[in-house]
Amino acid sequence: MSVFCALSNEQVEEIDNSKGCNFYNKGQVVFHEGNRTNGIYCINKGKxxxxxxxxxxxxQIIRFAKPGxxxxxxxxxxxxPLSASASAIEDDTTICFIPRDQIFSMIAQNPNFNFKFLKMLSHELGEAAKIITDLAQKPVRERLAETLLILKDTFDMDEEKNIQVKLSREELANIVGTATESVIRLLSEFKKDKLIAVEGRNIKLLNIPGLTRVANVFE
Amino acid sequence: MSVFCALSNEQVEEIDNSKGCNFYNKGQVVFHEGNRTNGIYCINKGKxxxxxxxxxxxxQIIRFAKPGxxxxxxxxxxxxPLSASASAIEDDTTICFIPRDQIFSMIAQNPNFNFKFLKMLSHELGEAAKIITDLAQKPVRERLAETLLILKDTFDMDEEKNIQVKLSREELANIVGTATESVIRLLSEFKKDKLIAVEGRNIKLLNIPGLTRVANVFE
DNA sequence: GATAAAACATGACATTAATCAGCTAATTTT
DNA sequence: AAAATTAGCTGATTAATGTCATGTTTTATC
Structure with a gap:
């Protein structure tokens, strides 16, 4: 449910005309922490x-973005200034740039679009608060289990329960806030406990209630 | 610089008429995590x-609020639902409630007010991201030093460099994300190193550049 | 003002998780 | 295809920090 669903057809067209699309390969930087931005970026394809x-x-990975x-x-x-950097984690990631004035004028003109933004920002803020509490209070094992569940919710699973995103052990560590070695060890533990199956960067969630228990999430 | 400075005099009056003010003593709960809210709360006095x-x-303390x-x-x-609970940390804290409809109609009518909100939310989101990175990467010692500096920026110091907020060791621990005992030990260390002076819950920042170095903050 | 309760402080100890080292497997480059 | 680089893995060790126990001081209550 993207913010853009609040727009009228004419407004979508208006954006389509002004926007510029770019392609990024895995690892390529979209923008750099500390720089200024003059618009927003909309993910069309990729991650x-x-x-x-x-x-x-x-x-430290703060969040992910997917199409929409x-x-x-x-x-x-x-x-x-930009508080974070963004880089593609898949080849052929396609991202459109929508200039500042477009966004601001649409916020001013379209109350729906405006409220979508307010809603998105305040939702994000709630998610951030949860992450803060978890980082401050949960041990690494629980945080890794929770991270796997969040990745599942963000990117979905295929029919075989594979999380639909490929991350290195180091990247997982950079979400969880731990050392790469700890992620490796804990993933093997989860595997031994039949909670997950691992094949390279492919992670299959075999026992989601079990993982939820490890993560200590009640919701 | 409160969001309300974006309002016209008539709008401020309108709020004044509809709002209800309440008094809270130290420890009293303003609202409870998980509940629904039907408006926003504006701190008039207290913390x-x-x-x-x-x-x-x-x-886990997520943030503080002060007058304005x-x-x-x-x-x-x-x-x-509310993602956090709020409680007064000072006696005679005075808080006004502004009902939902007031806020929404003012957002819709006053673009300035609207942008103030967008700005406030997105600023908060940036702060949250910083906190996430720190919690994930910095050791307790650095986080405590940084917390003291943030408290200074939030609540100011008096002429004698006392941070203008009184928190228990446990509350400090609940910001930093550590055990109360660790806070106690680290405060004594900072004291020994002449970075701070401590008298009960009064903390005096004797050497801010020193603390900044300990906190490992470059900005 | 005595008593109870809470907050603060300190030492000993246990546990978690980071670091370091070395090794293997998988990619990428030449 | 060989060489080089990067990623993944494992064990040993160390460092950081949490937990527990206990005592003291401060604050609140009767």
Missing amino acids: VKLFQIGSEGKE DVIGYRALLSEE | VKLFQIGSEGKE DVIGYRALLSEE
Whole structure:
């Protein structure tokens, strides 16, 4: 349910005319933390990770974006520099750029679009608060289990329960906030406990209630 | 710079007429995580902490609010249950309630007010991302130093460099995401290193550049 | 003002998780 | 295809931090 579903057909056309689309291969940077942005980016195809670089130079993945999602709106609306970098995590990722004025004029003209933005931002803020509490209170094992479940919800599973996103062990560690070695060890544990199956970067969720129990999530 | 500075005099009056003010003593609950809200709360006097209860029943402080700040807007705008509880941390905290319809009609009518909200939400989101990276990557010592600096920025210092907020060791621990004992030990260390002076819940920042170095913040 | 309760403090100990080292497997480059 | 680089894996060790126990001080209550 993208923010753009609040637009009229004419407005969608207006955007289509002004926007510029770009292609990115895996690893290519969409934008850089600290820079200014003059519009927002809309993911058309592929997947993107948003991350900050911590004081020791380590990457912290803040969130992901998939087709229909927009990124860069936080910096645009707050008129601050970009708080995170974005890079493609799949080949052939296609991203459109919608310039600032377009966005601002549509927010001003279309109350629906405006409320969509308010809703999206405040929803994100709630998610961020949850993550903060988990990072502060849960041990690594629980956080990894929860991360797998969140990735499942974000990217879905195929018929064989494979999470539909491929991440390196290091990237998983950079979501969970732990060392790569810890992720490797815990994934083997989960595998031994028949909670998941692992084949390279493919992770199959064999026992979701079990994982939920490990993650200690009640909702 | 409160969101309300975007309002016209008539609009401020309109709010004044509809709003209800309440008094809270230290510890009294303003609203409860999980409940629905039908408006937003505006702090008039005093201080408030916003916190979530983690899976082990431990409190995680997400942020603070002081006079001029609003709370509860996240849940109102996202139309989700409140993601955090709020309680007064000072006696005689005075908080006004502004009903939902007021807020929504003002957002719709006053573009300035609307943009203030968008700006506030997106700014908060950036702050949350920073906190996530710190929690995931920085050791407790650095996080405590940073917390003291953030509290200073939020609540200011008096002429003698005392942070203008009184928190228990446990509450500090619930910001930093650590055990109370760790906070106690680290505060003594900071004291020994002449970075701070401590008298009960009064914390004096003697050496801010020093603390900044400990916190490992470059900005 | 005595008593109870809560907050603060400190030491000993256990546990978690990071770091380091070395090794293998898988990719990528030449 | 060989060489080089990167990713994944495992064990040993260390460092960081949480937990437990206990005592002291402060604050609240009767």
